[in-house]
Amino acid sequence: MLDQYRRIKRDHQGEVLFFRLGDFYEMFQEDAVEVSSLLNLTLTSRTGQPMCGVPYHAARSYIARLMRLGKKVAICEQISEPGNGLIERQVVEIITPGTTIDEDYLDRGSSNYLACLALSKESLSFAYIDLSIGDFYATSFPSENAAELLRGELERLDVKEMIIQESLLEEYKPIKDAIDERTGLVLNRWADWLFDKERSRERLNKQFGSASLKGFGLGENAPEIISAGALLDYLDDTAKTLIPHVRAIAVYDDSEFVGIDEATQRNLELIRNLQDGENHFTLLEVMDHTRTAMGRRLLKGRILHPLRDAAKINARLGMVEKLYHNQEKLGCFRDMLAKTPDLERLCSRIAMDKAHGKDMAAVKNALNSFGLIYQESRVFDFQFESPEAALLAGEKNSQALVLLGELKKLLEKGLAEDPSILLTEGKLIQEGFDPELDRLRELRDNGRKTLETYLEEEKGLTGIASLKIRYNRLIGYYFEVNKNHLSKVPGHFIRRQGMATGERYTTNRLGELESEINGASDKIIELEKKLFLEIREQAKSCLESLGSAGRYIAELDAAQSLARASTIHGWARPIVDNENRLRIIEGRHPVVEAHLPRGEFIPNDVILDEAGIAFALITGPNMAGKSTYLRQAALTVIMAQAGSFVPAEEAIIGMCDRIYCRVGASDSLARGESTFLVEMNETAYILHTATEKSLVIMDEIGRGTGTNDGLSIAWAVCEDLLDRIKCRTLFATHYHELSQISHPRMSNRSMEVSDNNGEIVFLRKLKEGSTSNSYGLHAARLAGLPETVLERAGEILETLEAANPIKAQIPPHEKKESKVPSEREAKFLSKLAKLDPDSLTPLEALNLIHEWKKSVSVPGENFVKRRSLIKDESGGPSLFDTEI
Numbered sequence: 001m002l003d004q005y006r007r008i009k010r011d012h013q014g015e016v017l018f019f020r021l022g023d024f025y026e027m028f029q030e031d032a033v034e035v036s037s038l039l040n041l042t043l044t045s046r047t048g049q050p051m052c053g054v055p056y057h058a059a060r061s062y063i064a065r066l067m068r069l070g071k072k073v074a075i076c077e078q079i080s081e082p083g084n085g086l087i088e089r090q091v092v093e094i095i096t097p098g099t100t101i102d103e104d105y106l107d108r109g110s111s112n113y114l115a116c117l118a119l120s121k122e123s124l125s126f127a128y129i130d131l132s133i134g135d136f137y138a139t140s141f142p143s144e145n146a147a148e149l150l151r152g153e154l155e156r157l158d159v160k161e162m163i164i165q166e167s168l169l170e171e172y173k174p175i176k177d178a179i180d181e182r183t184g185l186v187l188n189r190w191a192d193w194l195f196d197k198e199r200s201r202e203r204l205n206k207q208f209g210s211a212s213l214k215g216f217g218l219g220e221n222a223p224e225i226i227s228a229g230a231l232l233d234y235l236d237d238t239a240k241t242l243i244p245h246v247r248a249i250a251v252y253d254d255s256e257f258v259g260i261d262e263a264t265q266r267n268l269e270l271i272r273n274l275q276d277g278e279n280h281f282t283l284l285e286v287m288d289h290t291r292t293a294m295g296r297r298l299l300k301g302r303i304l305h306p307l308r309d310a311a312k313i314n315a316r317l318g319m320v321e322k323l324y325h326n327q328e329k330l331g332c333f334r335d336m337l338a339k340t341p342d343l344e345r346l347c348s349r350i351a352m353d354k355a356h357g358k359d360m361a362a363v364k365n366a367l368n369s370f371g372l373i374y375q376e377s378r379v380f381d382f383q384f385e386s387p388e389a390a391l392l393a394g395e396k397n398s399q400a401l402v403l404l405g406e407l408k409k410l411l412e413k414g415l416a417e418d419p420s421i422l423l424t425e426g427k428l429i430q431e432g433f434d435p436e437l438d439r440l441r442e443l444r445d446n447g448r449k450t451l452e453t454y455l456e457e458e459k460g461l462t463g464i465a466s467l468k469i470r471y472n473r474l475i476g477y478y479f480e481v482n483k484n485h486l487s488k489v490p491g492h493f494i495r496r497q498g499m500a501t502g503e504r505y506t507t508n509r510l511g512e513l514e515s516e517i518n519g520a521s522d523k524i525i526e527l528e529k530k531l532f533l534e535i536r537e538q539a540k541s542c543l544e545s546l547g548s549a550g551r552y553i554a555e556l557d558a559a560q561s562l563a564r565a566s567t568i569h570g571w572a573r574p575i576v577d578n579e580n581r582l583r584i585i586e587g588r589h590p591v592v593e594a595h596l597p598r599g600e601f602i603p604n605d606v607i608l609d610e611a612g613i614a615f616a617l618i619t620g621p622n623m624a625g626k627s628t629y630l631r632q633a634a635l636t637v638i639m640a641q642a643g644s645f646v647p648a649e650e651a652i653i654g655m656c657d658r659i660y661c662r663v664g665a666s667d668s669l670a671r672g673e674s675t676f677l678v679e680m681n682e683t684a685y686i687l688h689t690a691t692e693k694s695l696v697i698m699d700e701i702g703r704g705t706g707t708n709d710g711l712s713i714a715w716a717v718c719e720d721l722l723d724r725i726k727c728r729t730l731f732a733t734h735y736h737e738l739s740q741i742s743h744p745r746m747s748n749r750s751m752e753v754s755d756n757n758g759e760i761v762f763l764r765k766l767k768e769g770s771t772s773n774s775y776g777l778h779a780a781r782l783a784g785l786p787e788t789v790l791e792r793a794g795e796i797l798e799t800l801e802a803a804n805p806i807k808a809q810i811p812p813h814e815k816k817e818s819k820v821p822s823e824r825e826a827k828f829l830s831k832l833a834k835l836d837p838d839s840l841t842p843l844e845a846l847n848l849i850h851e852w853k854k855s856v857s858v859p860g861e862n863f864v865k866r867r868s869l870i871k872d873e874s875g876g877p878s879l880f881d882t883e884i
């Protein structure tokens with residue numbers, strides 16, 4: 001047996017092998033040593049080999065714990081009946097954190113992503129899937145910013161498991177660093193030869209039943225194909241079943257959603273807080289009043305993927321508004337949604353033939369709720385976002401609705417009231433559904449009654465009042481006679497077994513009754529299983545419609561959640577347009593406000609305007625509320641573009657393409673970089689990627705180094721943002737000297753403080769103009785610094801202020817040609833980098849040159865001037881060295 005174990009284990013080195021031995025799953029050797037310590041199991045040994053085990057019926061809870069610890073588990077079952085010789089065993093399933101669809105191993109309100117990263121010529125191919133609901137996405141990252149973009153996606157998606165092309169880890173340090181930082185990520189390193197574009201294309205076509213992938217936005221050379229195909233290969237190996245619920249792939253690029261990089265997601269505490277990574281004190285917490293797991297997952301996704309399409313945003317807002325204005329119906333929807341099971345995840349269990357009786361009962365309940373919700377929602381004429389939900393909403397008697405209605409009836413008629421989760425013990429099918437099943441049940445039940453009558457008969461005959469009929473698996477039905485009555489046992493009793501307390505007997509009549517009852521029972525179990533599987537198969541044929549119903553419920557739930565939050569917190573519908581402006585009147589920080597007593601949060605306006613002031617430099621003492629103000633601006637934009645009402649009296653949000661939120665001096669010890677280096681890396685990233693349509697929030701940048709260095713850097717960064725990028729910016733600083741920057745697009749604003757002879761009160765109101773006092777000593781006093789230290793600090797401060805270390809006159813900013821390529825140039829360069837000259841015909845090459853010539857002759861943009869920038873790495877002349 002151990003040889004068999006070793007043989008199987010050889011193919012499952014990366015997984016903990018759960019090896020079925022009778023009623024236990026056993027682990028041996030290194031698995032046993034590791035798992036016994038992880039799960040606190042007793043470590044024993046078998047023929048000198050370390051061993052530990054868990055009972056088969058309790059295995060799920062142990063597997064769930066291993067999943068949470070980032071382990072993969074291979075389930076090895078006995079596949080032949082016990083008899084003479086070795087039982088055959090085989091791995092029937094591999095459960096991994098990214099591929100599991102089992103509710104016990106999943107977080108209800110979070111998506112569960114498995115991702116794949118591969119190299120595709122010059123770009124990186126990135127795909128991810130949530131197998132538990134069948135959502136499948138792909139994108140590609142241009143090589144220039146690949147590591148930052150990957151970081152952003154991994155943070156946003158909270159990927160649980162990833163397949164990665166080995167050479168990427170070995171040859172691209174920034175990628176390796178981005179992966180290494182995610183400590184909980186389960187990583188599968190795949191050799192390069194396993195990534196094959198042609199095979200990937202075939203696998204994807206097979207999955208979608210398509211002849212070409214063009215319909216999914218995947219052209220002939222689309223880089224996304226390679227990672228998406230590899231992902232399906234991996235699922236073939238692990239899930240070991242078909243995945244028919246994965247019916248399409250959505251290819252996206254960064255122009256669809258607001259770019260929110262990893263640091264911004266964290267600094268704004270969108271989904272997880274900075275303290276313990278939980279969702280308390282986050283934006284999600286205040287927005288989330290969902291009633292279903294489907295709605296919660298969707299809402300989370302929307303917060304992390306705000307849109308850049310005003311029509312779509314307005315459709316979401318419209319749905320929220322209709323519910324907001326009809327509080328009675330809002331309450332009614334909330335009640336109905338609260339009773340709705342997770343149809344999306346049930347669909348994947350049906351698709352993968354894993355839905356048990358209770359799952360099917362949940363489908364029945366979900367369909368019931370859906371029917372009621374659908375009926376109630378029709379009067380609202382909601383504009384649903386996903387095509388599948390929109391289709392359901394649009395066609396009153398669509399085919400999908402008919403199918404769902406029929407399935408609901410079938411489940412109501414066929415499924416037992418409280419069905420078993422096993423296929424092997426009956427209790428699955430309702431009475432009156434199948435005549436043959438009813439007949440067998442009657443036979444079985446009558447058999448039991450007959451047994452009772454027969455027992456009474458024998459009691460009378462033998463005079464043993466305590467005579468009992470019992471059953472065990474070994475000898476079946478038997479009479480049990482207490483030892484006090486053994487003398488009364490009649491001749492037709494056949495002795496089967498002795499016990500300490502008496503004897504066990506059978507009779508010919510008892511044997512006959514037993515075969516009648518058992519025959520019927522076995523047939524019932526078989527028939528119930530068959531009927532149940534037929535019902536499940538019927539549900540499987542409606543998967544698409546079930547998925548649409550799930551999505552319909554999720555969208556409605558997300559909208560009602562936002563309507564509810566708006567009602568509780570007094571949020572207003574924003575106007576969202578394409579202008580480069582922000583006009584938030586009486587805005588509040590949604591999270592800080594929610595945790596303060598009602599009315600205590602002091603609202604402030606955020607006014608940034610394309611034509612006028614787009615850059616606000618905010619000074620003010622410590623504790624004055626600068627950071628809160630900055631973040632509330634970013635959060636308001638995210639909320640609006642996610643399709644939510646916002647915490648303001650009124651708001652006009654000119655859509656942002658990217659939002660950056662940087663906080664100076666934040667540690668990133670995990671990256672092994674100095675605090676200041678991280679700050680500068682992040683600032684560089686903003687200066688390289690922000691556009692005129694971005695919103696940049698900078699909170700005390702430049703603090704992590706010497707005053708003069710920090711101030712100079714902050715000054716130059718402000719100038720670059722003002723002159724070159726021209727984006728909307730809120731820049732908070734304690735370098736009051738920055739207020740000397742004089743620029744028509746910049747305004748100085750500060751947080752008001754009342755100072756009544758040293759009695760400091762923070763008014764938390766933004767006013768025009770700068771301030772030159774940081775009241776740092778006041779904050780230090782509040783923090784409890786000893787009085788002697790404070791006194792001494794006061795003396796030093798006076799001396800320093802008298803000396804005024806930053807006296808030098810800063811020369812005016814001379815606009816120099818920027819060293820950073822514009823977005824258009826960057827796109828062009830990326831295209832150029834991807835070009836394969838060997839595959840071009842001379843005519844194609846000539847056409848390209850014509851195209852380039854056209855693009856460089858656009859007024860105001862001049863690549864020729866910047867040719868020194870794009871020399872190839874060898875230092876030799878690049879294409880752009882040639883005068884065009």
Ligand SMILES: Nc1ncnc2c1ncn2[C@@H]1O[C@H](COP(=O)(O)OP(=O)(O)OP(=O)(O)O)[C@@H](O)[C@H]1O
Nearest residue numbers: 592600601602621622623624625626627628629764
């Ligand atoms: N508008 C407001 N209304 C009420 N309370 C506020 C407001 N803004 C901020 N606060 C509270 O004031 C405290 C300090 O705010 P914040 O951290 O934003 O100040 P800061 O100016 O950035 O301070 P520092 O410069 O020391 O980082 C926070 O606890 C916050 O809850």
